[in-house]
Amino acid sequence: MGFRVTIDGAGPVKLSEQCVTSVEFFSEIPKDSNARATDNGTALKIRGKMLFSLGAEAEDATINMAKWSVVPSESADAYRNVKVDVVAANQVVREYTLPNAFVMEYEESLDDETGVGEFYLHVKQKKDLTKLTSIEGGFSE
């Protein structure tokens, strides 16, 4: 099973199966609800590797995520379109699209032993636009 992550906007990010290691999708509803609440949100957690190509041949897309994570809230670039494809055996199992996602958490960790870095990105759809989140799936690529 592989994951493809596409983030549009200033400094687009395209991550392939080689670097994304896990994706989690959350539909967040208050746990103390007694009935179906309107207070729900959607979020994605993406983890993966930062593969640095030797001689800087291929462009490293993860740097654009790091830059996105420090964009101030007054900038239009703070909200971007995040699309995640979960692909297995030529079938798109899931295609999550968060069209107005903002960064909740971003982390990069690097050390002097492994030669690659690791990243963790947590994004959330702007809460009043939760209904624009789309969850597709079950079609061939």
Next chain:
Amino acid sequence: MSLRVTVNGANSFEVAKDCVQKIKFRTDIPLDSNARTKDVGSTLEITGKILVATDGDPFDSTRQLALWSVVPAEDAAAYRQVEVEIINAGVVERKYSFPRAFVVDYKEDFSNSDGIGQFTIIIKQKKDKLDTIAIEGGYIGA
């Protein structure tokens, strides 16, 4: 991959590449936010070795980190410029610049069998100066 940390400002110093083992760069906003907020913080966590200079190395740069961590808040030297470079096979993959950084946590660990110590420093960019953080990378240079 090698990691180089430079601290400029009052008393500039560089933490040697031999010392630094691990870098974490983190950006966080409160997890209960419903939209992008102004309440964003950016953190660098640096872990490394405190190497003992057996032939009398005159400049122990990790001690400078310890000294920085005890600078009082009313002192201008509490805020310094921190640059972290991650260099892999001649390519600078990342360069984080925190121009108004201060120390939030500093720790040193020693034990009687290791021969070296271990330091962990957590620094943050002054929260109202988040837009001056620069993240670069992907260029040739050593």
